[in-house]
Structure formats: C-alpha cells, structure tokens
Amino acid sequence: MTGGAGNIRDxxxxxxxxxxxxxxxxxxFKSHSHDLIYKTGSTGKSSQKxxxxxxxxxxxxxxxxxxxKEKKIRLIMIIIFSIxxxxxxxxxxSK
Structure with missing residues (x-):
C-alpha cells in the first residue's frame, strides 16, 4: 500500500x-491597547460615543x-407549526 499517512502529515x-x-x-484584548484600536484618523480621539x-x-x-416582541413571535410560530x-x-x- 502506498502511504497516505505522509500526505496527512504534510x-x-x-x-x-x-x-x-x-x-x-x-x-x-489587552486593556492598555484599547484606545489604540478604536482611534479614528490622526486626531487620536476615540471613535466610541x-x-x-x-x-x-x-x-x-x-x-x-x-x-x-421577537420571543412572542417565535412562540406563536412554534405553536402554529406544532398544530x-x-x-x-x-x-x-387515520387513513
């Protein structure tokens, strides 16, 4: 048999x-770099409101x-589908 294991290892x-x-x-994800990620342009202001x-x-x-509202709609759809x-x-x- 030709070795398929070599292909897998590769x-x-x-x-x-x-x-x-x-x-x-x-x-x-480090807190000190949070502002560096969310800055806009060269102004250095944070883009978060x-x-x-x-x-x-x-x-x-x-x-x-x-x-x-979405929960109620989902519940109604489940009830209708179940019926x-x-x-x-x-x-x-019955047939």
Missing part, C-alpha cells in the same frame, strides 16, 4: 506553519421590548 505541517505565520490577536445614563436606560428598554404537524400526523394515521 497537510498538518502546512497548517501549523500557516498558523505560526499569522499575527497574534493577543494584543487586541459617550452616552448619558438616561440614553443607556432608553436603549436597554428598547432592546428589551424588541426581544420580548400543523399534529394535524398532519393525525390525518396520516
């Missing part, structure tokens, strides 16, 4: 070599309402 070596050539993402507590609470409430599936099952078993 592929593993290439994957390891490619992985080692990639730049590390470790620096992006500052919000007041009231604006944060409004945004949180808006997200909560949206999630509740249709049950009706089809009963119809097919």
């Amino acid at each position: 592929a593993q070596n290439r994957l390891n070599a490619n992985r080692s050539m990639r730049a590390s993402k470790k620096g992006k 500052k919000f007041t507590k009231e604006q944060q609470e409004k945004a949180k409430e808006k997200v909560r309402l949206k999630l509740q 249709i599936t049950l009706a089809a099952f009963i119809y097919l078993n």
Whole structure:
C-alpha cells in the first residue's frame, strides 16, 4: 500500500506553519491597547460615543421590548407549526 499517512502529515505541517505565520490577536484584548484600536484618523480621539445614563436606560428598554416582541413571535410560530404537524400526523394515521 502506498502511504497516505505522509500526505496527512504534510497537510498538518502546512497548517501549523500557516498558523505560526499569522499575527497574534493577543494584543487586541489587552486593556492598555484599547484606545489604540478604536482611534479614528490622526486626531487620536476615540471613535466610541459617550452616552448619558438616561440614553443607556432608553436603549436597554428598547432592546428589551424588541426581544420580548421577537420571543412572542417565535412562540406563536412554534405553536402554529406544532398544530400543523399534529394535524398532519393525525390525518396520516387515520387513513
């Protein structure tokens, strides 16, 4: 038999070599470099907006309402699908 193991080992070596050539993402997650990542242009100002507590609470409430609405729609869809599936099952078993 011709060895397939050599091909597999070659592929593993290439994957390891490619992985080692990639730049590390470790620096992006360190807190001291946070401002370096989120700066815009050469002005050095942060691109993140500052919000007041009231604006944060409004945004949180808006997200909560949206999630509740999506949850209700999802529940209704599951109930409708279950009823249709049950009706089809009963119809097919009755024949």
